[in-house]
Amino acid sequence: MTAQVRTSPGAAYDLGYHVVWCPKYRRPVLGGRVEIRLEELIRAKADEHDWEIVALEVMPDHVHLFVKPHPKNSPSQVADRFKGFTSHHLRAEFPHLRWQLPTLWSRSYLVATVGAVCARTVQRYVETQYERAAKGSGRA
Structure with a gap:
């Protein structure tokens, strides 16, 4: 996957x-x-905020996005x-979800950043700023 840098006033970014x-x-x-409607709702919310969905998988007991x-x-x-x-809409449209669960979603979730460059590469880039600046200016 290639990096697709997006821009907005004051920012250039590629966050995942x-x-x-x-x-x-x-x-x-x-x-x-429920799965079909959940996918529609997730895509609608992403469109509302101009967020790009790269991948989405709804499993019977969890969601990966x-x-x-x-x-x-x-x-x-x-x-x-x-x-x-999604909780608001699914519980309104599918009453059995209200009967089966006190709330649709668990309070917890996992969020991990995803990027085109690994953390080690970024760390090495940051830690060698002075070395590269010295080489670029002709100073050793």
Whole structure:
């Protein structure tokens, strides 16, 4: 995958988050029509915020999402927006979800940053700034 830098006033960015969340008690309730509707809702929320969905997989007991948001949105905001929006709509449209669970989603989630460059490469780049600056200016 190649880096696709996006721009906005005052920023150039290429952020990616891997977000994973589960139904309360990790119940396998995300199948059939619920799965289809959940995917539609996730895509609608991403479109609303102009976030790019790179990959989405709904499993019966958890959701994996690779999303590229704007840098003004923190990882916790991204997870909360998806979870809150989808819970509200799914529980309204599928009453059995209200009967089976006190809340649709567990309070916890995982968010991991995803990038085109590994952490070790960035660390090495930052730590060698003075060395590269000295070589570029002709000083040793």
